[in-house]
Amino acid sequence: MPRPERYDSAAAAVADIPDGSSILVAGFHAGVPWNLVQALYEQGATDLVMISTTVNRPLLDEDGRVTIADLVLAGRVRKVIASFTAAPHPSQPNAAEDVFRAGGAEAELVPQGTVAERIRAGGAGIPAFYTPAGVGSAYAEGREQREFDGRTYVLERGITADYAFVRAQRADEAGNLVYRRAARNFNPIMATAGRCTIAEIDDPILPAGSFDPDQVHTPGVYVARLVHIAEGRIEAPRRTRRSGRELDLDAPEDTGDAS
Amino acid sequence: MPRPERYDSAAAAVADIPDGSSILVAGFHAGVPWNLVQALYEQGATDLVMISTTVNRPLLDEDGRVTIADLVLAGRVRKVIASFTAAPHPSQPNAAEDVFRAGGAEAELVPQGTVAERIRAGGAGIPAFYTPAGVGSAYAEGREQREFDGRTYVLERGITADYAFVRAQRADEAGNLVYRRAARNFNPIMATAGRCTIAEIDDPILPAGSFDPDQVHTPGVYVARLVHIAEGRIEAPRRTRRSGRELDLDAPEDTGDAS
Amino acid sequence: MSAEAREPLNREQVAAVLAGRLERDWIVNLGVGIPVLACDFVDLDAGIVLSSENGLIGYGWHAPHGHEDLDIVSPGMQYVVLQPGAAIVHHADAFGLIRSGRVDCSVLGAYEAAADGSFANWTPHADGRTDLGGVGGAMDLTQGAKRVWLAMFHTTPEGAPRLVERCTLPVTGGRHASLVVTDLAVIEVGERGFELLEHAPGYSVEDIQAVTAAPLSVSPSLRPMPV
Amino acid sequence: MSAEAREPLNREQVAAVLAGRLERDWIVNLGVGIPVLACDFVDLDAGIVLSSENGLIGYGWHAPHGHEDLDIVSPGMQYVVLQPGAAIVHHADAFGLIRSGRVDCSVLGAYEAAADGSFANWTPHADGRTDLGGVGGAMDLTQGAKRVWLAMFHTTPEGAPRLVERCTLPVTGGRHASLVVTDLAVIEVGERGFELLEHAPGYSVEDIQAVTAAPLSVSPSLRPMPV
Numbered sequence: 001m002p003r004p005e006r007y008d009s010a011a012a013a014v015a016d017i018p019d020g021s022s023i024l025v026a027g028f029h030a031g032v033p034w035n036l037v038q039a040l041y042e043q044g045a046t047d048l049v050m051i052s053t054t055v056n057r058p059l060l061d062e063d064g065r066v067t068i069a070d071l072v073l074a075g076r077v078r079k080v081i082a083s084f085t086a087a088p089h090p091s092q093p094n095a096a097e098d099v100f101r102a103g104g105a106e107a108e109l110v111p112q113g114t115v116a117e118r119i120r121a122g123g124a125g126i127p128a129f130y131t132p133a134g135v136g137s138a139y140a141e142g143r144e145q146r147e148f149d150g151r152t153y154v155l156e157r158g159i160t161a162d163y164a165f166v167r168a169q170r171a172d173e174a175g176n177l178v179y180r181r182a183a184r185n186f187n188p189i190m191a192t193a194g195r196c197t198i199a200e201i202d203d204p205i206l207p208a209g210s211f212d213p214d215q216v217h218t219p220g221v222y223v224a225r226l227v228h229i230a231e232g233r234i235e236a237p238r239r240t241r242r243s244g245r246e247l248d249l250d251a252p253e254d255t256g257d258a259s
Numbered sequence: 260m261p262r263p264e265r266y267d268s269a270a271a272a273v274a275d276i277p278d279g280s281s282i283l284v285a286g287f288h289a290g291v292p293w294n295l296v297q298a299l300y301e302q303g304a305t306d307l308v309m310i311s312t313t314v315n316r317p318l319l320d321e322d323g324r325v326t327i328a329d330l331v332l333a334g335r336v337r338k339v340i341a342s343f344t345a346a347p348h349p350s351q352p353n354a355a356e357d358v359f360r361a362g363g364a365e366a367e368l369v370p371q372g373t374v375a376e377r378i379r380a381g382g383a384g385i386p387a388f389y390t391p392a393g394v395g396s397a398y399a400e401g402r403e404q405r406e407f408d409g410r411t412y413v414l415e416r417g418i419t420a421d422y423a424f425v426r427a428q429r430a431d432e433a434g435n436l437v438y439r440r441a442a443r444n445f446n447p448i449m450a451t452a453g454r455c456t457i458a459e460i461d462d463p464i465l466p467a468g469s470f471d472p473d474q475v476h477t478p479g480v481y482v483a484r485l486v487h488i489a490e491g492r493i494e495a496p497r498r499t500r501r502s503g504r505e506l507d508l509d510a511p512e513d514t515g516d517a518s
Numbered sequence: 519m520s521a522e523a524r525e526p527l528n529r530e531q532v533a534a535v536l537a538g539r540l541e542r543d544w545i546v547n548l549g550v551g552i553p554v555l556a557c558d559f560v561d562l563d564a565g566i567v568l569s570s571e572n573g574l575i576g577y578g579w580h581a582p583h584g585h586e587d588l589d590i591v592s593p594g595m596q597y598v599v600l601q602p603g604a605a606i607v608h609h610a611d612a613f614g615l616i617r618s619g620r621v622d623c624s625v626l627g628a629y630e631a632a633a634d635g636s637f638a639n640w641t642p643h644a645d646g647r648t649d650l651g652g653v654g655g656a657m658d659l660t661q662g663a664k665r666v667w668l669a670m671f672h673t674t675p676e677g678a679p680r681l682v683e684r685c686t687l688p689v690t691g692g693r694h695a696s697l698v699v700t701d702l703a704v705i706e707v708g709e710r711g712f713e714l715l716e717h718a719p720g721y722s723v724e725d726i727q728a729v730t731a732a733p734l735s736v737s738p739s740l741r742p743m744p745v
Numbered sequence: 746m747s748a749e750a751r752e753p754l755n756r757e758q759v760a761a762v763l764a765g766r767l768e769r770d771w772i773v774n775l776g777v778g779i780p781v782l783a784c785d786f787v788d789l790d791a792g793i794v795l796s797s798e799n800g801l802i803g804y805g806w807h808a809p810h811g812h813e814d815l816d817i818v819s820p821g822m823q824y825v826v827l828q829p830g831a832a833i834v835h836h837a838d839a840f841g842l843i844r845s846g847r848v849d850c851s852v853l854g855a856y857e858a859a860a861d862g863s864f865a866n867w868t869p870h871a872d873g874r875t876d877l878g879g880v881g882g883a884m885d886l887t888q889g890a891k892r893v894w895l896a897m898f899h900t901t902p903e904g905a906p907r908l909v910e911r912c913t914l915p916v917t918g919g920r921h922a923s924l925v926v927t928d929l930a931v932i933e934v935g936e937r938g939f940e941l942l943e944h945a946p947g948y949s950v951e952d953i954q955a956v957t958a959a960p961l962s963v964s965p966s967l968r969p970m971p972v
């Protein structure tokens with residue numbers, strides 16, 4: 001087996017990412033590679049294209065955690081592709097949205113199932129496909145549409161990127177990854193779509209052959225770099241449960257934010 | 260959880276399949292739902308569209324096992340979609356091929372990766388996609404082709420069917436399926452593409468919740484019918500290893516047969 | 519009951535009302551906001567499967583306080599509990615299930631719902647910018663689910679109607695909503711527009727019509743919401 | 746060595762020669778027929794991963810007689826052994842890996858190989874019927890793999906050349922072959938057509954040219970095949 005390279009820190013794992021790179025960032029509440037995003041922020045690369053399900057809210061000034069929104073605010077991002085690019089309600093402003101509105105970065109808003117399928121397609125060598133999502137909305141206007149069996153679909157392109165940041169609970173030395181529960185989400189598909197896939201791993205890395213081959217979620221052939229985050233690991237924020245008539249009252253799809 | 264219906268025999272599980280049905284048959288050497296195919300043969304439905312990776316050789320007269328080729332020879336098949344529709348060498352005739360040549364049934368020959376992706380697309384609500392397979396060959400002539408980023412691709416349509424026959428080693432009462440090794444092959448994708456998915460199960464069916472949710476290969480929501488084949492189960496044929504200059508000397512892709 | 523005593527339903531009550539309308543053996547996707555709160559009220563013994571676009575197939579109620587598992591989380595970041603027989607898939611497979619047509623009911627939140635069943639839930643702005651918003655999985659769900667229901671507040675915090683003749687915000691597209699559950703009413707959306715099926719206790723038809731910007735017809739079997 | 750003593754390589758020897766040319770850390774797909782026999786000769790310690798289109802990622806040699814696992818089977822129905830670190834995927838994901846461009850080398854069988862690198866391996870008939878044949882994964886592999894090699898017998902059982910100026914059978918399309926390993930020779934296929942790199946022991950350049958229906962140039966470092 002070709003072994004992925006092992007790194008001692010998230011900083012080392014992202015050190016050579018050049019300006020202008022495109023980067024897939026996995027996760028949705030759970031399974032977010034927070035440590036790699038933080039290391040990227042500290043590393044300084046700029047002119048980035050970031051692809052993730054959400055731009056998130058900027059959290060650096062709030063709790064020290066770094067999100068794509070913080071990269072946008074720092075002027076490091078050329079473009080984002082996401083299914084949450086703005087706040088759900090004007091009363092909950094997201095500072096990154098102001099940057100997009102001002103033209104400081106480009107935003108591409110894509111239905112979540114479409115962004116997932118575009119990434120899966122890119123990783124599977126499918127250049128384009130048709131999907132119904134968005135038909136009948138402003139999203140589909142200006143996009144190529146076509147009928148199959150009397151129903152209308154939108155043409156969508158596969159997505160690949162220079163890098164994919166993923167996070168798994170467990171990995172072996174062959175690079176095989178196993179995710180836990182809803183932390184799986186975008187991780188397996190993004191791992192296939194990155195030309196260089198970097199995985200941050202919660203548990204110590206196991207010898208090759210530690211997993212039942214039937215139970216591997218991401219085959220090691222997709223993983224270029226492994227970093228076990230042993231100490232000072234950044235975890236997902238914990239949300240306290242709310243009830244009653246509150247902030248997200250006006251938010252049909254809530255925030256898509258990690259907080 | 261809505262529970263799949265439980266059946267006592269393969270015969271009972273396929274009893275109501277009407278003439279004119281389209282049926283996906285999973286497996287490739289391993290993971291073939293032999294018992295459901297046999298039951299279908301005995302059941303008598305005709306005018307069938309059979310979708311599988313291989314038509315196989317007719318085995319009924321040879322070892323009593325029934326293949327799609329036997330259904331073709333019995334005049335029960337209107338059309339097959341497969342990546343092996345004929346013998347690899349004129350010296351190894353497949354009687355089903357004679358039926359196709361004589362116009363007794365229609366054959367659609369599709370690259371194996373394309374047939375897999377068409378089934379995966381069908382099961383995932385994707386009506387059509389582009390793939391490179393076949394470009395530069397007679398396969399692509401007469402098919403719609405299109406360039407993306409300077410490379411040519413063929414348009415392919417998703418496949419769904421009235422029924423999907425799958426085989427799994429293990430199942431729980433919620434219909435969750437777990438496959439073993441290369442017996443996985445087409446099973447998970449076909450399970451998603453059948454409007455009525457019928458699963459034959461090797462081991463006794465377990466209570467719901469017996470599987471780690473992270474380790475389920477086919478979620479139970481895709482499975483309509485479960486049948487544990489307890490006795491007289493038809494298994495995959497075992498091939499004895501050959502060597503030297505032999506029958507398949509001329510066969511670049513060998514037979515694709517299960518024997 | 520005096521007009522003073524009447525109270526609109528709270529979020530949980532709205533969620534409970536919609537949960538009570540889900541049918542046996544349905545596969546259901548509960549959207550972010552009010553809809554996902556219904557997970558605490560769904561009759562899971564009736565074979566209903568809650569399935570979410572982030573790959574949880576077969577979850578149930580909210581995790582008890584102190585027992586939250588941060589990896590068992592809904593798209594709205596509610597910590598929930600997996601049911602026996604649950605299965606996990608990745609995001610592309612989760613949306614494959616949604617597009618496949620197997621989801622019996624998608625319950626979504628909305629900024630506005632119109633009398634023809636169209637609704638708006640991906641951007642709160644009518645400025646024509648299609649690059650900014652929070653579409654999430656709504657456009658996939660409205661194309662894939664067998665039916666779409668909405669759970670929302672009947673008015674804005676300022677009292678402006680959200681149930682309207684025609685949406686002023688960009689619509690989501692896809693299948694139209696056939697049912698709207700609000701803090702004031704349960705309304706069917708059909709050929710003839712909004713039909714009032716249930717009212718919040720203490721609210722008259724006129725009370726509800728007064729905060730609804732489209733005509734309400736009244737079901738012959740009008741009844742109070744079961745709270 | 747007399748002309749009488751010379752013997753073409755057998756299938757296993759052809760497989761061993763091609764196995765010896767695979768490079769460190771390559772991901773390799775061995776096709777049905779002679780190619781898959783190479784699994785017994787590949788240097789797995791060099792990090793080579795054998796990956797097959799039916800979803801076995803990381804298999805190795807044939808299972809020892811009596812220890813075959815019928816579920817660990819190659820597309821050519823050879824029972825093989827999984828290596829530590831192996832992973833299983835379904836057929837669509839297996840072809841996703843192939844199309845993704847990560848497979849360094851696809852070794853296929855062929856009925857014919859032409860001097861421009863095109864080859865024919867999906868139907869033994871030139872009757873124009875595109876509905877009948879055994880395409881298997883060949884057309885996906887020739888589009889997806891970084892390089893395509895062929896392993897085949899140099900002639901038909903009747904002695905007719907299979908290495909030709911131009912294929913008479915329908916070609917497979919996609920990436921052209923860059924190397925052909927036969928029972929008589931190792932031949933590179935490049936800008937100038939076939940170049941003889943290695944010959945079976947006892948065979949002269951002229952012997953091989955005599956059963957090759959296209960001109961052979963000869964590598965300056967021509968050597969016997971390592972058998």
